[in-house]
Amino acid sequence: MVTTPTPGTLLVLVPHSTAWLFVTAALRAGLLGHPERLVLVTTSQSGVPEAGDELRRTLGWDRLNTDVDVVLDHDELVAPHHPLGWTPTTPAELARWRELLLQRAGLGGGPVRLLLRDLHLAPARTLAAALPEAAVDVYAEDLSAWAATPTVLEPSVAGRVGRLLHVDLWPGLIPRLLAETGCRPVALDPAQLRALAGEVAPPSEPGRGRVAVLVEEDLAGLGLDEEEVAALVARQLAAAHAAGADRVRAVRDPLPALGSDSEALAEAGLVELDEDAVPLAAVLAADPVVVVGCRSTLLLTAGVPAVAVQPEGVLERLRPWAHPSRLPLVLTALRCGPDAPAAGLAEVQQLVDALAHTTQPALHPAGATPARALAAERPGLAERFLLPGNPLVGSAG
Amino acid sequence: MVPVLSSGANTTAKTLLRGTDERVEHLVVDATADADPRGRMQRAVGRLPRSRAAAIHDRTAGPGRRRAEAIALALADLRTDWVTVVDAGDFVAPGFHLRVLEAAEQLGAPLVGFGHTRVRGPVRVPEPATEDSSGVVVAPAWRGLVGRGHRVGRLWSQLVHRSLLDSPGAPVPDVRLHHGADHLLGWALHLAAGSSALVEVPGYYRTVHGDADTSEEALLGRVRGHQQAIDLARGHIRADVLVPEAVRAALRMICRLVLADLDAGSRPRPRLVELADEVMTGVGRRTLDAARAGLEPGDQRLLAALRPAA
Numbered sequence: 001m002v003t004t005p006t007p008g009t010l011l012v013l014v015p016h017s018t019a020w021l022f023v024t025a026a027l028r029a030g031l032l033g034h035p036e037r038l039v040l041v042t043t044s045q046s047g048v049p050e051a052g053d054e055l056r057r058t059l060g061w062d063r064l065n066t067d068v069d070v071v072l073d074h075d076e077l078v079a080p081h082h083p084l085g086w087t088p089t090t091p092a093e094l095a096r097w098r099e100l101l102l103q104r105a106g107l108g109g110g111p112v113r114l115l116l117r118d119l120h121l122a123p124a125r126t127l128a129a130a131l132p133e134a135a136v137d138v139y140a141e142d143l144s145a146w147a148a149t150p151t152v153l154e155p156s157v158a159g160r161v162g163r164l165l166h167v168d169l170w171p172g173l174i175p176r177l178l179a180e181t182g183c184r185p186v187a188l189d190p191a192q193l194r195a196l197a198g199e200v201a202p203p204s205e206p207g208r209g210r211v212a213v214l215v216e217e218d219l220a221g222l223g224l225d226e227e228e229v230a231a232l233v234a235r236q237l238a239a240a241h242a243a244g245a246d247r248v249r250a251v252r253d254p255l256p257a258l259g260s261d262s263e264a265l266a267e268a269g270l271v272e273l274d275e276d277a278v279p280l281a282a283v284l285a286a287d288p289v290v291v292v293g294c295r296s297t298l299l300l301t302a303g304v305p306a307v308a309v310q311p312e313g314v315l316e317r318l319r320p321w322a323h324p325s326r327l328p329l330v331l332t333a334l335r336c337g338p339d340a341p342a343a344g345l346a347e348v349q350q351l352v353d354a355l356a357h358t359t360q361p362a363l364h365p366a367g368a369t370p371a372r373a374l375a376a377e378r379p380g381l382a383e384r385f386l387l388p389g390n391p392l393v394g395s396a397g
Numbered sequence: 398m399v400p401v402l403s404s405g406a407n408t409t410a411k412t413l414l415r416g417t418d419e420r421v422e423h424l425v426v427d428a429t430a431d432a433d434p435r436g437r438m439q440r441a442v443g444r445l446p447r448s449r450a451a452a453i454h455d456r457t458a459g460p461g462r463r464r465a466e467a468i469a470l471a472l473a474d475l476r477t478d479w480v481t482v483v484d485a486g487d488f489v490a491p492g493f494h495l496r497v498l499e500a501a502e503q504l505g506a507p508l509v510g511f512g513h514t515r516v517r518g519p520v521r522v523p524e525p526a527t528e529d530s531s532g533v534v535v536a537p538a539w540r541g542l543v544g545r546g547h548r549v550g551r552l553w554s555q556l557v558h559r560s561l562l563d564s565p566g567a568p569v570p571d572v573r574l575h576h577g578a579d580h581l582l583g584w585a586l587h588l589a590a591g592s593s594a595l596v597e598v599p600g601y602y603r604t605v606h607g608d609a610d611t612s613e614e615a616l617l618g619r620v621r622g623h624q625q626a627i628d629l630a631r632g633h634i635r636a637d638v639l640v641p642e643a644v645r646a647a648l649r650m651i652c653r654l655v656l657a658d659l660d661a662g663s664r665p666r667p668r669l670v671e672l673a674d675e676v677m678t679g680v681g682r683r684t685l686d687a688a689r690a691g692l693e694p695g696d697q698r699l700l701a702a703l704r705p706a707a
Contacts, residue, residue, distance in 0.1 A: 048408050048411075048412065048488050048602075050411070050412035050415055050488055050489065050490060050491060051407070051408045051411035051412050051415075051488060079490070080490060080514075080599040080600060226404075262404070262407070263407055263437075263440070266436075266440060267435040267436060267437075
């Protein structure tokens with residue numbers, strides 16, 4: 001098939017290996033056209049980037065990046081500042097930042113498109129601000145696609161968002177991220193993500209038996225202390241064995257830890273799967289009988305039986321109410337949690353819309369109606385996932 | 398070397414790993430109160446090449462004394478040409494120590510001080526990097542103690558050559574000073590060094606914990622460490638500059654402790670008022686005025702309220 005190149009440069013922000021896998025899968029699926037030039041801008045969202053994973057060491061990085069023209073290390077450009085902490089503060093600084101970016105990314109006079117993740121945070125915001133003429137697409141390869149935008153974006157950025165690319169983890173469920181901008185959601189089939197992950201999978205362990213994979217998550221960032229994390233890990237181990245596993249392996253959640261550096265699974269004696277592999281690829285190579293976690297999107301993307309342990313217990317601890325992990329926890333609980341209530345697509349959509357309203361009422365004023373309807377029509381669902389601790393409970397109810 | 402108090406060993410080891418090379422040797426000192434039941438020390442040792450473990454003896458002591466014992470133990474144990482301290486929980490930019498080491502070797506000074514960025518919370522907020530803020534500044538050793546609080550007055554902000562540690566009368570950590578031991582050692586080494594350099598290289602991030610030891614003995618140790626630093630400074634040829642600086646550091650420390658009491662909803666402990674009085678009456682009027690002039694206005698008001706007659 002002859003493909004017509006899309007004129008100009010596509011500049012993609014890649015904060016971690018799972019995001020990179022998603023972008024590569026989206027390119028292969030033709031969701032991003034066929035850009036004349038492709039620039040990857042790498043960054044780190046770890047609390048301590050120096051202790052985080054090096055994206056360029058990811059298994060398959062060179063093999064899958066043959067179409068990439070430039071790989072630009074954003075964090076090196078802004079060093080010694082934290083990549084999440086630096087933004088240009090004056091017009092002169094913004095102009096210098098733009099000049100540096102144009103030079104390092106080799107951007108000439110041609111059109112530029114941006115594909116960004118976490119548009120509400122630096123460096124996505126700083127890239128969008130530096131290239132005001134560029135069209136913006138946003139992607140979210142995890143469950144955050146269904147959560148409300150965490151902050152109100154500047155009109156100069158929000159007005160340029162054209163599409164939200166996401167993984168079709170809940171077919172038919174309409175994402176709420178950036179919905180206020182009127183952008184068009186575009187879904188990628190998770191099977192395509194898994195197929196690509198299979199190409200960059202590490203070698204399988206010989207004689208592995210019935211393996212379970214536990215996902216190491218930033219539970220401290222969800223409000224749990226050390227003892228609570230250790231207790232939760234013990235429950236997760238029990239759940240893995242209850243599912244018939246005779247060996248348990250650990251894999252790190254794709255989302256980097258912002259706060260704690262604890263390694264609860266290593267402390268529980270678990271061996272980590274290949275840490276240079278994309279987490280999804282490592283899980284697929286292990287061919288597990290079950291994946292166990294709490295809120296990780298890996299539970300839904302792996303395509304194998306999954307168990308979420310105590311997601312509702314963690315929901316109770318989550319502060320503030322508008323915590324970005326609230327919606328992912330709710331969806332994981334609904335899909336993989338214990339005693340998950342039966343809920344049809346319309347009811348889950350109602351719940352997602354209601355949560356979008358209660359976490360960001362300014363962006364989703366229309367969500368008040370589904371919130372009230374849910375409380376009236378499905379009180380059981382509302383009492384488990386919408387009402388406890390909700391500061392807008394009055395208006396919701 | 399990494400005197401380890403409790404958490405943070407994972408992050409610290411990972412960041413050191415990024416910048417290490419075959420010239421660097423690590424000694425990981427387990428200074429935990431509970432003998433590291435989660436195995437963090439062993440994992441740090443397992444991660445770092447050319448590393449080994451050591452442990453303090455007295456785990457019943459407070460964190461300040463355990464840290465001081467860990468530093469003393471490591472200084473006695475290590476035979477490397479250069480020594481520095483990295484606290485567990487702190488982190489460094491890749492290659493940071495090697496850049497400092499290269500500067501030190503070029504300059505031939507037995508002590509090189511470097512700044513650190515204090516960090517609170519998960520996202521670090523480094524010092525602004527301006528074009529003229531990086532590079533090597535050659536300056537007398539005592540300059541490192543002046544004008545910037547006590548940012549290079551501690552052992553985790555300097556690289557020290559073995560010759561200085563082995564010289565006759567070389568300072569050693571006084572573990573009885575608890576939290577004051579590392580501060581005093583930093584001052585003593587600076588004052589003992591015949592030549593030295595300051596290196597303005599951003600890249601050492603010091604994690605600020607909100608759970609400081611506020612026991613009576615830790616409090617006393619901190620202030621006694623500062624008082625001994627004042628005495629040391631008196632014998633220095635630049636005593637006119639260094640004594641007010643040491644007094645200012647002591648008073649600043651007392652203000653921090655008083656503010657912690659006030660933040661906790663308590664009246665300042667009488668012991669703190671006595672110590673402030675002791676520090677201020679122990680020096681002459683001109684020295685005291687010079688010291689107070691460099692304090693923040695809030696600290697000045699606080700001291701005036703503690704000791705209205707001063």
